[in-house]
Amino acid sequence: MNREKITARLLEAGIENAAGEAALLTEAFDNEALTRAVERRCAHYPLQYILGTWDFYRERYKVNEHCLIPRSDTEILVDTAIKMLPNGAHFLDLCTGSGCVAISTLANRPDTVATAIDLFPQTLALATENAQSNNVSARFTPLLANVLEAPPNLLFRDTFAAILSNPPYIRDEVVPTLQQEVAHEPRAALCGGPDGLDFYRAILEKWTALLSRDGAVLFEIGYDQKQDITALAAKYGYTCDVKKDFGGNDRVAILRRR
Numbered sequence: 070m071n072r073e074k075i076t077a078r079l080l081e082a083g084i085e086n087a088a089g090e091a092a093l094l095t096e097a098f099d100n101e102a103l104t105r106a107v108e109r110r111c112a113h114y115p116l117q118y119i120l121g122t123w124d125f126y127r128e129r130y131k132v133n134e135h136c137l138i139p140r141s142d143t144e145i146l147v148d149t150a151i152k153m154l155p156n157g158a159h160f161l162d163l164c165t166g167s168g169c170v171a172i173s174t175l176a177n178r179p180d181t182v183a184t185a186i187d188l189f190p191q192t193l194a195l196a197t198e199n200a201q202s203n204n205v206s207a208r209f210t211p212l213l214a215n216v217l218e219a220p221p222n223l224l225f226r227d228t229f230a231a232i233l234s235n236p237p238y239i240r241d242e243v244v245p246t247l248q249q250e251v252a253h254e255p256r257a258a259l260c261g262g263p264d265g266l267d268f269y270r271a272i273l274e275k276w277t278a279l280l281s282r283d284g285a286v287l288f289e290i291g292y293d294q295k296q297d298i299t300a301l302a303a304k305y306g307y308t309c310d311v312k313k314d315f316g317g318n319d320r321v322a323i324l325r326r327r
């Protein structure tokens with residue numbers, strides 16, 4: 070199948086960026102593998118999982134069904150962290166998934182060190198592999214833990230300069246209405262509870278004791294969560310500044326102790 074034919078097939082299947090995707094697929098596959106890849110894409114299986122790797126910030130990540138596909142909007146969180154972290158900072162990345170937030174921050178701030186947490190062993194294994202392929206594994210500690218519960222005892226109070234987190238934040242009832250492709254991503258990476266705020270609440274209540282005195286919390290938030298996160302921050306004694314993403318939507322909340 071040539072590129073024009075593939076573009077036509079993808080368009081017919083309702084894929085928006087058909088020409089761009091056809092180019093990526095023909096670069097990555099040929100012969101039967103290409104035919105199979107096009108069929109899967111026409112069935113709305115995510116392009117990123119078919120390719121097996123995806124670029125985020127300045128790094129390349131292995132991706133599969135155990136992780137959320139890194140989104141360009143999340144680069145705002147990374148960019149903010151890279152600019153804000155103090156010299157030699159040790160930071161936490163809660164709900165690390167592919168590891169993209171911690172790893173791109175480490176790769177672009179060689180003076181920093183990270184502990185990255187996820188609930189699922191296979192997800193954490195993928196993050197560990199990504200830390201290796203991006204040459205930051207000496208500064209990346211993966212840790213299996215439940216962010217909705219209190220931190221494990223091996224993490225000490227007053228030690229981290231920042232908590233970074235892009236947690237699941239979609240309201241449970243909204244998840245089934247999302248794009249077809251999203252259905253192939255882990256549900257646990259999306260569902261933030263009935264009001265979408267379960268993880269923000271748990272982090273502010275249980276994890277901020279690990280922060281040093283001037284420590285900051287950097288959250289990615291949903292486009293409609295500025296008010297909720299500002300109110301939640303105030304309740305726990307934090308100020309809250311919100312930054313917008315490339316599309317002009319509210320996206321990153323920066324919380325500091327009052």
Ligand SMILES: C[S@@+](CC[C@H](N)C(=O)[O-])C[C@H]1O[C@@H](n2cnc3c(N)ncnc32)[C@H](O)[C@@H]1O
Nearest residue numbers: 137164165166187188215216235236237257258
């Ligand atoms: C929205 S994804 C974000 C992944 C990555 N940080 C990113 O920005 O692409 C949320 C991640 O939280 C993890 N997760 C879900 N529930 C969790 C829990 N209770 N404790 C720790 N991690 C959890 C999921 O496995 C998923 O990797």
